[in-house]
Amino acid sequence: MPNTPAPFPKQRPIILTVDDSKTVRRLAEHALRDFDCDVSEAANGFNALFAMEQTLPDLILLVVNMPTMDGVEMLTLLRSKPELKAIPVIMLTSPADHAVSAQIAALGVSGTLMKPFTPADLIAKICHVLELKRLRA
Numbered sequence: 001m002p003n004t005p006a007p008f009p010k011q012r013p014i015i016l017t018v019d020d021s022k023t024v025r026r027l028a029e030h031a032l033r034d035f036d037c038d039v040s041e042a043a044n045g046f047n048a049l050f051a052m053e054q055t056l057p058d059l060i061l062l063v064v065n066m067p068t069m070d071g072v073e074m075l076t077l078l079r080s081k082p083e084l085k086a087i088p089v090i091m092l093t094s095p096a097d098h099a100v101s102a103q104i105a106a107l108g109v110s111g112t113l114m115k116p117f118t119p120a121d122l123i124a125k126i127c128h129v130l131e132l133k134r135l136r137a
Contacts, residue, residue, distance in 0.1 A: 012037050012038050013038070013058040013059065013130055013131075014038045014039075014040060014055060014057040014059075015028070015032060015037055015038070015039050015040070015057060015058065015059045015060075015061065015126070015130070016039075016042065016051065016052070016057035016059070017039065017041045017042075017061045018041070018042045018044070018045060018047075018048040018061065018062045018063060018066075018071070019061070019092060020043050020044055020066035024063065024092065025043075027119060027122070028061055028122060029041070030119065031119035032123070032126075032132075034134055034135050035123075035133065035134055036133040036134075036135050037130075037132060040055075040057065043066070044066050044068035045062075045068065045069030045070060045071065045073055045074030045077075046068045046069040048060070048062075048074060049069075056083075056087065058130060059088050059090065059110075059126065059129055059130045060078075060089045061089075061090050061092060061126075062075060062089050062091055062092065063092040063093075063115075064092070064093050064094070064097040064100060064104070065094065065096070065097065071091060071092075072103060072104065072107075075089060075091070075104065076107060079107050079108060088110040088129045089110055090109065090110055090112065090113055090125055090129065091109050091111075091112045091113070092112075092113055092115055093112050093114055094114070094115050095114070110128070110129045111125050113125045
């Protein structure tokens with residue numbers, strides 16, 4: 001019987017937080033510190049797309065309103081590219097974003113989370129999309 005190579009161990013999921021607010025990016029990083037995943041960040045859609053040229057995330061947390069390339073513009077671009085359109089996206093919204101809510105829904109997102117949110121709210125929303133393993137009890 002030939003030797004079958006051992007399968008590669010599953011890579012840790014990568015979660016990319018895209019928000020111009022450093023506070024929100026830190027909140028996501030802090031909320032996810034007890035889970036077996038890697039967290040990366042970008043301050044706008046343009047920087048996020050640049051980072052994705054190196055490594056594709058398993059999930060994107062994407063704020064709607066930010067400079068340079070906003071969340072709707074980035075989501076539109078993601079959904080137009082075959083190699084990126086399957087990446088799940090959770091949109092981080094505010095009450096002021098109601099004007100684009102139909103557009104966001106039409107583009108297809110895995111969920112939305114209204115700001116301000118708690119770390120527990122964020123983890124619950126992520127766990128609906130991605131299986132996370134807790135590192136610590």
